[in-house]
Amino acid sequence: MPRTGEMADFGFQRLPLEDKQARVDDVFRSVARRYDLMNDLMSGGLHRAWKNALVTAVDPPRHGPAVGARPFALLDLAGGTGDIAFRVVEAGGAGTRATVVDINADMLAVGRARAAERGLDDTITFVEGNAEALPFPDRCYDAVTIAFGIRNVPRVAAALVEAYRVLRIGGRFLCLEFSQVDVPGLEALYDFYSFNVIPALGRAVAGDAQAYRYLVESIRRFPPPQAFAEMMRTAGFARVSFQRMSGGIVALHSGWRL
Ligand SMILES: C[S@@+](CC[C@H](N)C(=O)[O-])C[C@H]1O[C@@H](n2cnc3c(N)ncnc32)[C@H](O)[C@@H]1O
DSSP: OOOOOOEEEETTEEEEHHHHHHHHHHHHHHHGGGHHHHHHHHHTTHHHHHHHHHHHHHOOOTTOOOTTOOOOEEEEETOTTOHHHHHHHHHSOTTOEEEEEESOHHHHHHHHHHHHHTTOTTTEEEEEOBTTBOSSOSSOEEEEEEESOGGGOSOHHHHHHHHHHHEEEEEEEEEEEEOOOOSTTHHHHHHHIIIIIHHHHIIIIISOHHHHHHHHHHHHHSOOHHHHHHHHHHHTOEEEEEEEEGGGTEEEEEEEOO
C-alpha cells in the first residue's frame, strides 16, 4: 500500500496509517476464541443491555414483510462473532436477513459456528471485507450497524461514507461505541478498572494482556461524541443524534439517509 505520511493512533502509540490495520488484525486474531466470554466478564454482562438498546433502535419489523414486499436487510459492520446480527434476526420477524462484514477471518469463523449451532446459517451471511471499501452495491440495506468496531477502523471517515452509500433512502445507521464518562467520581474508578483489571482479565482468560490494553487505550483515543456526530454529518447523514448510556461509558449514535 502506498505510504501517505499520515499517522494513526493504535491505542496510545502513533504509527503510520497504513500499518494500523495489521496491528488491529493481530489483536482480534489473538482474542477471537475468547472474545464473547471476555465481553461478558469485562462488562459484567452490561454489553448485552447496550446491544439491546441498539437492536431496539434498529427496530426490525416483527411480523415479517407484507406480501410481495422485500425482507428487512441489516448490514452489521465489523460484526465479528455476529452478536448484533443474532439479536436483530431474533428480534425481527420471519424474513429478517443480516449480513455480517468483518476484516478478520478468525472472528468470522466463530460467528459462522455460532450461526450453524442456532440454525441461522441461511439467515445470516458472514463476509470477509473491509468497512472502508464494502463489496456491496449502493442502497441495498435498510439498516447499517457497527458495535464497538469503528474505533478499530483506520479510516473512520471512509467507513462512514461507505455505510451511507449502501443504505437505502430512509435507512438508519447506528453506531455503538465506548465514549467518555461524564459522571463525577466514576472516572477514577473506571480508569482503575480499565487499566488494571481488564488487562489482567485478558491475560487470565484470553492469554493476552496486551490486546486488552490496546482495547482500553483505543477507547481513550476515540473522538468525543459531539466530534463523531460531526463526522457523521460530513459523511452525509441527516438527523444525527447520540444518546449516552451508563454514565457515558458508551454512546449510541444515530443518523439517517434521507
Ligand atoms: C471489538 S470487535 C466488535 C465485534 C462485534 N461488533 C461486537 O460488538 O461484538 C471489533 C471488530 O472490528 C473488526 N474490524 C477492525 N477493522 C475492521 C475493518 N477495517 N473492517 C471491518 N472490520 C474491522 C475486528 O476484526 C473486530 O472483529
